[in-house]
Amino acid sequence: MTQLALVIDLNVCVGCHACVTSCKQWNTSGWAGPMVDENPYGADPTGTFFNRVQTFEVGSYPNTETVHFPKSCLHCEEPPCVPVCPTGASYKREDNGVVLVDYDKCIGCKYCSWACPYGVRELDEMQKVMKKCTLCIDRITDQSLPERERKPACVLACPTSARLFGDVHDPDSEVSVAIRERGGYPLMPEWGTKPANHYLPRQKTRMHISEDELQRADNPLTKEDITVYTGEETIDDVTW
Amino acid sequence: MHPAFSVILLTTLIGAGQGLFLALFTGQLYSSIKLIEAQGADFYAGGSTISLLLLIAGLGASFFHLGRPERAWRAASKWRTSWLSREVIVLPLMMAVVFFYGLFHYIGWTEPFYVAGGGILPIDVTLVLGFLGVVIALALFVCTAMIYASVKFLEEWHSPYTVGNFTFLGMASGFMLAAAFSAYLGNHLVGFYGTWAVIFTLLALGTRTASLLRNATLKHKSTLQTAIGVRHRQIVQKSQGFTGGSFNTREFFHHQSPEFLKLVRLAFLVLVFPLPLFLILISYVLQSPTLPIAAFLVQYLGLLAERWYFFAEARHPQNLYYQSIA
Numbered sequence: 001m002t003q004l005a006l007v008i009d010l011n012v013c014v015g016c017h018a019c020v021t022s023c024k025q026w027n028t029s030g031w032a033g034p035m036v037d038e039n040p041y042g043a044d045p046t047g048t049f050f051n052r053v054q055t056f057e058v059g060s061y062p063n064t065e066t067v068h069f070p071k072s073c074l075h076c077e078e079p080p081c082v083p084v085c086p087t088g089a090s091y092k093r094e095d096n097g098v099v100l101v102d103y104d105k106c107i108g109c110k111y112c113s114w115a116c117p118y119g120v121r122e123l124d125e126m127q128k129v130m131k132k133c134t135l136c137i138d139r140i141t142d143q144s145l146p147e148r149e150r151k152p153a154c155v156l157a158c159p160t161s162a163r164l165f166g167d168v169h170d171p172d173s174e175v176s177v178a179i180r181e182r183g184g185y186p187l188m189p190e191w192g193t194k195p196a197n198h199y200l201p202r203q204k205t206r207m208h209i210s211e212d213e214l215q216r217a218d219n220p221l222t223k224e225d226i227t228v229y230t231g232e233e234t235i236d237d238v239t240w
Numbered sequence: 241m242h243p244a245f246s247v248i249l250l251t252t253l254i255g256a257g258q259g260l261f262l263a264l265f266t267g268q269l270y271s272s273i274k275l276i277e278a279q280g281a282d283f284y285a286g287g288s289t290i291s292l293l294l295l296i297a298g299l300g301a302s303f304f305h306l307g308r309p310e311r312a313w314r315a316a317s318k319w320r321t322s323w324l325s326r327e328v329i330v331l332p333l334m335m336a337v338v339f340f341y342g343l344f345h346y347i348g349w350t351e352p353f354y355v356a357g358g359g360i361l362p363i364d365v366t367l368v369l370g371f372l373g374v375v376i377a378l379a380l381f382v383c384t385a386m387i388y389a390s391v392k393f394l395e396e397w398h399s400p401y402t403v404g405n406f407t408f409l410g411m412a413s414g415f416m417l418a419a420a421f422s423a424y425l426g427n428h429l430v431g432f433y434g435t436w437a438v439i440f441t442l443l444a445l446g447t448r449t450a451s452l453l454r455n456a457t458l459k460h461k462s463t464l465q466t467a468i469g470v471r472h473r474q475i476v477q478k479s480q481g482f483t484g485g486s487f488n489t490r491e492f493f494h495h496q497s498p499e500f501l502k503l504v505r506l507a508f509l510v511l512v513f514p515l516p517l518f519l520i521l522i523s524y525v526l527q528s529p530t531l532p533i534a535a536f537l538v539q540y541l542g543l544l545a546e547r548w549y550f551f552a553e554a555r556h557p558q559n560l561y562y563q564s565i566a
C-alpha cells in the first residue's frame with residue numbers, strides 16, 4: 001500500500017512562507033478552491049489556508065533557538081477525523097492514503113475539526129464546507145504533468161528544499177530514508193493517530209578542531225631544531 | 241472550545257423534551273397500576289405537544305450550527321462510525337414516537353388489548369409505544385452525550401460523566417417541566433413529578449460535581465513539546481503564522497476571562513441545583529400553582545449556563561499551536 005506524505009526538515013526551514021503562498025495560489029485556483037479571504041486589506045483579515053508556518057523560540061536568552069514550523073494536515077494513517085464525519089464527506093483514499101474532504105457532501109458541521117488534535121482543518125467561511133491540505137491531489141495525480149512537477153506546490157516552492165514528498169511505506173523512498181537516517185518523528189505520538197507526515201529535527205553543525213590541527217606538526221616553515229646534541233642517544237638512533 | 245448557541249439550545253431543548261416524554265410515560269405507568277390518579281387524554285396529548293415542540297425547536301436550533309443545512313439529510317449515512325450520525329437518526333425517531341404517543345392518547349386508543357401480571361397491568365397501544373419511546377429517549381441521551389464524550393482529544397468531555405450529565409440533567413428538567421405543566425393544569429401530580437425532578441436533579445448534581453472535580457485536576461496529554469517534537473522545558477510560540485484570526489482561533493477558544501468562567505460556573509451551580517429544588521419544595525408546602533413553573537424556568541436558564549460552561553471548559557490540544565499572533 002502507498003502512503004504519500006511530506007517530510008519537513010526543521011533544520012533548513014527558514015520560515016519564509018513560500019510554501020504558504022504557493023499552496024494558497026495553487027489550491028485557490030484548483031479543485032479545492034476558492035479558498036476565500038475576508039477583509040484581505042482590512043484591519044482584521046482572515047481566510048482559509050491549508051498550510052501555516054509558525055515560529056517557536058526554544059530555551060531562554062542567550063541560549064535560544066528559533067524553530068520555524070510549517071504545519072498542514074499530516075494525512076494520519078489512523079485519521080480520527082474520518083470516522084466521526086456523519087456524511088462520509090471526510091475520507092482517506094485507499095490507493096495513496098491521502099485524507100480528503102468531498103466538498104459536495106460536507107454539511108459544515110465542524111465535527112471533524114474537533115476530532116483532529118493538530119488544528120489543520122479550516123471551515124471555508126464562504127463555501128461553508130471543511131477544507132484542509134489535499135497534498136495537491138489534483139497535481140500529484142495529473143499524468144499530463146511531467147514527472148518532476150507531480151509534487152505538491154509547497155514542495156516545489158520551498159527554496160531550501162525543506163519539504164520532501166514521497167511514499168513513506170516504500171522503505172527505499174527518499175522520505176523513508178530521511179526519516180530512518182535523520183531521526184524523523186511524528187507530532188503528538190501520544191494520540192495514536194500515526195501521522196504520515198514526519199519532521200526532521202534540527203541538528204547543530206559542529207566542527208571539532210584539536211590542538212595539533214591548529215599547530216601543524218610537519219609545517220616546513222617552522223624553524224629548524226637547532227639544539228646541539230653532544231653524544232647522547234637521539235631519536236634518530238632509536239628509529240634507525 | 242467556543243460555546244455555540246445553536247448547540248447549547250439543541251442539547252438543552254431536546255433534553256427537556258425527552259425528559260418530559262419520560263415523565264409523561266412514567267405517569268401513565270404509575271396510573272395504569274393505580275398508584276397515582278389517572279389523567280385524561282388532554283394531559284398526555286398536551287404534554288406530548290410540548291415535548292414535540294421542544295424537540296422541534298432543538299432540531300431547528302441545530303440547523304444554525306451547520307454550514308450547509310440543506311444537505312443535512314446526508315448526515316444519516318455514517319451511523320456505523322459516527323455518534324453525530326446516530327443522533328441524526330434517533331432524533332426524528334423520538335419525534336415520531338412522541339407525535340404518535342400524543343395522537344393515540346388524543347383519539348383515545350387507550351383500550352387495553354391485554355392485561356398482564358394477573359390483571360394488574362393493562363396494556364394498550366400507547367403503553368407499548370411509550371415503552372418504545374423510553375428506549376429511544378435513553379438512546380438519544382446517549383447519542384447526544386457521546387458526540388462529546390467520544391472525542392478523545394477533548395479530555396474534559398472524554399468521560400462517562402458526560403453521558404451521566406446529559407441524561408440526568410435532561411431528565412431533571414423534563415420532570416420539572418411535567419411538574420410545572422401539572423401545576424398549570426391544576427392536577428394532583430405536582431408532588432409526584434416534583435419528587436422525581438428532585439431525585440434526578442440530585443443525581444445530576446452527583447455526576448456534574450464529579451466531572452467538575454475530575455476536570456479541575458485533569459492533566460492534558462499533549463504539551464508544546466509533543467506538539468512540535470522539541471525536547472526542551474522552555475518553548476514559547478512567537479508567531480502562529482498570521483495576524484488576523486482564523487477558523488482555528490474562532491472555533492476553539494471562548495475568548496472570555498477566567499473570572500467570567502468562574503462566574504458562569506457559580507451561576508449554573510446555583511440555578512440548576514439548589515434554587516429549583518428550593519422552589520419546588522416551597523411550592524409543595526404552599527400548594528402554589530406558579531412556583532413549579534418558576535422552578536422549571538430557573539433550572540432551564542441554569543442549564544443554558546451549564547452547557548455554555550461545558551463547552552468553554554474544554555481545552556483542545558490544537559490550541560497549543562495558536563498561542564501568539566505576532
Ligand code: SF4
Pocket residue numbers: 072073074075076079080081082099115116117118119120121132193
Ligand atoms: S492531521 Fe488532522 S485532519 Fe489530517 S488526517 Fe490527521 S487528524 Fe485528520
Ligand code: SF4
Pocket residue numbers: 084085086087088089090101105106107108109110111112113129130
Ligand atoms: S464538517 Fe464536513 S467533513 Fe467535517 S465532519 Fe462535518 S460533514 Fe464531515
